Each structure stands twice: as structure tokens, then as C-alpha cells.
Amino acid sequence: MHRRNFLTLFALTLLGAVNHACGKERLSGTAAASKGRIVVVGAGLAGLAAAQELQTHGYDVVVVEARERIGGRVWTSLQWADAPLDFGATWIHGTQGNPITALADQINAPRITTSYDRAITYNTSGQPLSPAAASRMAELRAQVLRAIAIAQDAEVDRSIRAVIEPLLQQFESVSEAQRFINFILNSEIEQEYSGSIDRLSAHWYDSDQNFEGDEALFVQGFRVIPELLAQGLSIELGQVVQAIQWDQSPVRVLTQQTEFLADHVVVTLPLGVLQAGTVQFTPDLPPAQQTAIAQLGMGVLNKCYLRFPESFWPTEVDWLGYVAANSGAWVDWVSFARVANQPILLGFNAANRGRDVEAWSDQHMVADAMQTLKTIYGANIPAPTDYQLTRWATDPFSLGSYSYNAVGSAPQMRQQLAAPLGETVFFAGEATNEDYFGTTHGAYLSGLRAAREIIER
Template sequence: MLENRRGHLETVEPSRKPHIGVIGAGLAGLRCADVLLRHGFRVTILEARDRLGGRMYQERLPNGHLVDVGPNWVHGTTGNPMMDLARETDTPVGTWDTGSTVYDEDGELISSEDSEFYSTTMWNIIEDAFDYSNQHGAETDPSKALLDFFREQIPHKIPDTEEDYEKKRSIMLQMATLWGNFVGSPVDKQSLKFFWLEECLDGENLFCAGTYEKILQKIAQPAVDGADIRYQTRISEIYGKSTTANNDLVNVKTTDGHSFEFNEVVVAAPLGWLKQNPQAFIPPLPPRMTEAIQSLGYGCLEKVYISFQKAFWLTPDASGRTVKGFAQWLSPKYAPDSNPARWTNEIVELASLAPSAAHPTLLFYIYGDESHHVTATARALPAGKERDEYIFAFFKPYYSRLPSYDEASADCRPTCCLATDWLHDDLAGNGSYTNFQVGLREGDKDVRALRAAVPAEGVWLAGEHTAPFVALGTVTGAYWSGEDVGKRLGQAYGRAGFDRSLEMA
């Protein structure tokens, strides 16, 4: 059964082999293609890049180590298909069993006991914010930010009776900025009303130590084997069924003048691309969908890898300190030339991962104004030595404070680096990851509106912005969203061959 333009259902012969176009070969598009192929559809994927994966992509550092330039994490382990795929592909995942190393605004190391207190308190407030948003989101002012909640809660966690309570509260507010590394936007722009939409699956958050390379290959293989994949094919217009001659086909035109006709089209492009290309849809998407696209936030999380000859931070210094896992530099005062805005910086170090995946590299996460500054400055420099030297110098005030750093030692000099630049990638929508920012009024309804698609025009949407609420903005969400659209199309056409159920929250 298939919904016609008047909203009624009309029978489609099961023996017919409908042709489905999938725009975008990211994770959602690849998973959707897999499900469609299992249903017996003919599938053509139109991909603007010369590769598969979209933002799930790997590059090799000049020293030969493979790194993810897109997602690094498995968010939640309970019922997460990424865990199954990691096991099937022997991809190592894990975490660090040590606490964070935290440096204060003067570059001084905060004691491990105090670091544990600040980190635990921050996460307790985050949990309280989830609870508050779940229980009181409906009546919460859309202008209220997560940072406002921190400011309200910190005095309860650090009362006036505590010694140096003002300094401790200041540090806690600086710790709060670290949440930006999770959503790709500053904490003062994070919606408290819809903070509950940032919750993930139960279980641990695990780092994909072996990169997503083999997982991507596993997900992509059915499409590689069974679909017609057209690389370097950039879309210009999508003409819905009401605009075509027989009102039964969707016409897709490309920037190089080619045209494709499909029974249905799945647009698996990033939210940022949808924001920037509303004119691509003819007729325009329904007003409620257009409103949803423009209302939802889109982040600017970037990653900077800096490698060394040796992981000097794992060698105990004179006081016996090492760094394993995370390190943060809070609101630094000591880099006034390169960082006058005092952006907090955070790393995960990759030298203490599983032996098969470990290498002497620091991974910096940056977002917000810092992302804009670093990517724009680096982009203006010639690729190669000059750009690398800028990256080394910008982050030196932070890595030079790690244990056993010695300016004169060759082990402590960076050997190579790699910095992402999703902000200047039009195909990624000039950013990365859906989030929920201050001013949002109907975030949950916005997501549901995007899931609904426009069946009468033969246009469907997939991507991490249409995922189940427990997986929005994640790899798992992109995977599930593509699966869901493929399943719904199979049901609409009465096609057999794939009976796994997926309930969208």
C-alpha cells in the first residue's frame, strides 16, 4: 500500500520492482540502502563525494596511524547495534579507568582529589538537568540555557559555608563549559527545555579505539554489492510527484545537468545541508518540516590530532604523575595572544588505548568560537608545514603542561597533526551534529515532523536529526534512522524480506 497525493492508500503490485533513490552515502543512506535491497527494491545512491561514509570517515596521519575525522564514540552500550558491529569486525572499543587531569586558569594542576570532586559534581548537575528537563521541560522558558541551570545548582553543591567557595564555584562554571564537547555548541546556547533530547542509550560511553573503519565497511558492503552508486553526483533540485508529468515519479536533477527518475527518494543529507538548501525541494517541503529544519540546532565540533615521537605524558614526572585518558585546561589566562577569549581545551590521549590501536597522539576537541577561529586561521595558511606549525603553536600552551614535557627533548616535539574542518565543508552542511539550542520551542515535535516525510511527493528524510530520541546526533541514530525509512518504504510497497521492528520514540 502506498499513500497517494490525496492522503489515501492505493495498492502497488508486489511483483513490481520500485526504484528508490538515496541521496547521500553517509551512515543513514547506507543503512537505508541495505534495508531497501533486502526488501527487493532497486536502489541508486547519489553521493556528492568520491567516497562512502559522509562524516564517518578516516584519514591517516603522516606517521601512518589511522584516525576518525568524524565520530569517535559509541554512546551507550545497551541495545546499541554499534557494539554488535564492533564485535563482528573485531574493532577494539574501550574507556579509561582513570580520572581527568585538570589545569586551572593559571595553568596549575588541580589536585586529583579536587579534580574528582569537580568532575563528579559536574556530572551530577548534568544528571539533575536531564531529570529537570524530563519533568519540567513543558513549562520551562525556551530562553533558559543549561548554563542557567548550572548557575542555580552550583550554590547548592558548594554552599557558602565551604572554604574558598567563590573560587570553587568559579571552577565549577568553567567545568560546565566542557559540555560543549559533547554537543558541539557552547553551554550557554544549550536549551534546558529540551536538554532531555540529549540523553543517550543506557550503558557506557566507549571510545572507538580501532576507528570506525571496519564498522563502516561492514555497513556499506550490501550497498556496494547491490546498489548502483553514483559518486561525485551533486544534487540541485528534487521534483516531487505532483510536479512530474505522470504524478508517479520523483525527478532528481544534478548540478552537472543530469536527471534521474525514482519511485521514491530518501534524502539522507545532513541537517546543515537541509538548512542551506530549502530551494532544492520542488514543491517546497511542508511548512512544518521547513520550520523544524530551521529550528533545530547544528553544531561545530572539530577534532585536532597532534602526534609525537613518544607519549611523554605516560612517563612519570618528578612527582610520579602521568596522564591517561582525559585532560582539561580551564579558561586559560596564560595564552593571551592565541587564546584571548580563554577557550577551555580538552584532550583524550590515544597512547593508553588497546595495544593494537594505541599511538602517541593527543586528540583535542574544540567547538563554538574556537572552532571558527582555528579552522578559519588554518585554512588561510598554505597546506603543509606552515599550517602544521600554526596548529602546533596554538595548542602548545596546553600539551606543554603535561607531565614529563621537556622543551629540549625530541620526544616532546610534535611530529604531525590533522585538523578537521567541517565548518567549511558544504556537503556536511558547514558543521557537525544536531543539537538543541536556546529558543527552541517544539524540539520533540520538530524531530517527529522530519521523520514524517512527504509520502505524497515521494520524499523521505533520514539522518541523525530524525533518529529515536535516545540516539539523536549519534552514529547509532543515523543507522537507526536509515533502517526505519527503509522499513517504512518496504511496508508501503508491501515488500517482504526484512521483518526486524524498530519503534521510534
């Protein structure tokens, strides 16, 4: 293994050998005398936010990233030149007071908004829900929420599935009522939290906080945010961290190719990567942190973008819902016809179903999606001219989409996950954010929090 220290690395990056941000202006200058050497593991929003904040405060910072790109779970595909597509995060969830809005405003990033009120829901045979069916669904929804509310006051935590099972059992297995309940559970809970109802904690699944305001998305893709945050940073791409030796000074961060030495390390590895144990901590992480890693859940949300020669669905709505016979199958769709004037549909698969479809071939996935669309819009709809798909659960540098509160976990475990290792290693990333887990703003705020922990020491 070739060993080099941080200053050597800096010299190399300044020569332009590997510096992602080479030639770009810094957002802010570094102090003349460095306050210390920092290695940030991961160039997602948490890592970039931490790095930017620490550099602004006079630390020498390098970001070490496994992929050949920045952004992590913010990833905009530019494959269709006229339609940037977000494979990961799409929306600023709640624009008011959201720190991502402030960043977007800083660069005047054009945004558009989708609305959950612009929606149409189809029954299993493909007809829009009649007013009578819609009110039957609303009644079942109230029953689902009531059952969960009661379970939230119970002493012992149970999965959402366990809580809803008695309600499901009141109906025939092939009944409309069961399909409606499964639709509600998938569309409103699994798609949002990415965990399966088999594992989501009834006590804590919705313990997160929300910002008010619109659901805004970026015309040029969410990539504009990591690109802003990366300005002026030294970022080493293609460096897969394998080990962090932390009870020594300097701390050693070992990658496949090299070694980085630092006074402090900020680890922003996704929960899925921490759970897989592919990065070895020496000594082992403390028991409380290991428990948090094991007990919190890493969920799955996958996307399938289909592009058509023209729109054949109602173009005034943003959301299309489908009450699938097969629970969770192509239940939610977003139309880009109104907001972006593009004949593009985005279909989602979440939780267990999201995990299962990753084993399918692209052709299988597109054919399955098309089957649902044909059920709704007829056999004569045009074939897609192109498609783009995600497979987040098998992505080795994510191993899932975002974290959720599983039965056996509790919100405070996110603080245990975030607890620093002595004075040396600090943790950030969406999963460490008790209030805003599973979001870009949660990741960003966690990065700022980890930076502050170092600065205030």
C-alpha cells in the same frame, strides 16, 4: 543538463563507469522483479543503512553522494599508515545493545576501549587538580546540575547559559570557581552535544537515550562500518544534489551533472545542509518541516591530532582535562598512548570555540594547542612531528558536526523533520532520530526506519 533515467544509470554502473562497489559481492541478492526505483541521497550511515535494507527487500537502489568517498561524518584518515584516525565519529557510545556493535561483530572488527575513569584534570596553570580543588569542582558541578534540574521543571525553556548565569555571577570573573563552571559546561555539555550553552535548551538538551556499556573505538577506524554497509550497493560518488522535484511521479533528483528518476527518494542530508537551503525542494517543504529545520541546532566539534616523537604525558590515562582561562580552549584531550601504543594526542574544540578556530591557519591551530600542552608539561616538550585537523562547520556537505536541541526546539520536531512527503520522499539521518540524535547508531537506525516506511507502504 543531460537527462537519463534510472535504468540507464544502472546500465552504466554495471559497466563499471561510476560504480563504487563494482566487483564486490552483494550482501544479499535483489529480487528478480524490482519493487520500485529508489534514490538515496547521501552515503553516510543513514543512507547506506536505508539502501542496504531496501535492496535486500527487492528494490532497485542507487545512492547519490556529493563527496568522492562514502561514510559522510564517518571518515577515517589513512594519512599515517600505522595509525588510522577518525576525523568524524570515533566511538561506539555504549556497546551493549548498540546496533553498531552488532555490525562490528559481523566483521569481527578489532576494537579497543577508552575509559572516562582513566582521566587526569589540570588546573589553569598546568598542575593536576589537588584533592581539595577536585572537591571544590565536584561541589560546583552539583550546583550546575541542580540549577539545570530546576530549569527543566520550569514552564518556560531557557538556554543553559541563561540558567547558569546567576550561579556564575556569584563569583569574580577571573575566579577559579568561574573557570571550573566553564570547564564543566564545556567538557560535559558542549563537547558532548556540540551546541553552545548560549543556544542549548535546558529543557531538552539531554533528551536523548543512551546504551549501556563501554566506549569502544575501531583499531582500523570507523570506516569499516560504512565499508560493510556499502557492499553490493550502486553508489554514485561526486554527485552534488541541487534539487528534488517531489510532487510528480517519478520524483526527480537533479545533481550538477545529471538527473535521477525514482519512485521513492530517501533524503539523508545533514541538518546543516538542510538549513543552508542548498538543495531546493519543489514544491517547498511543508511548514512544520521548515520549522524543525530552522529551530533545531547544528553544532560543531573539531579535532586536532598531534603526533609526537614520544609520549611526554602520563600514559596510563585516556583523557586529559584542562581548566582553561579562556573558556572552551583545548579543554579535552584523548591520549592514544595506552590504547594504541601511539604517541598521539587528540585535542577538541566544540561549539562557539570549535566554529571560531576553523578560520585559523593550520599553523595557528597547532601553535595554540602546543601552548596549552606547554603550560601543562613544560616548555621543553618536543614539537609535533605531524598533525591532522578537521573543519566540520565549513565542510559544505555537512556544515556542522551533529544536531542538538536548541532553545525554541522540542524533541518532537525530529519527527516533523522525518515526516515523509506524501508517498514519495522519506527522510533519515541522525537529526531525524529523536532518541539517538548526534550519533552513528542514531543515523543507522534512522536509515532502517525510513526503509521500513517505504517497505510497509
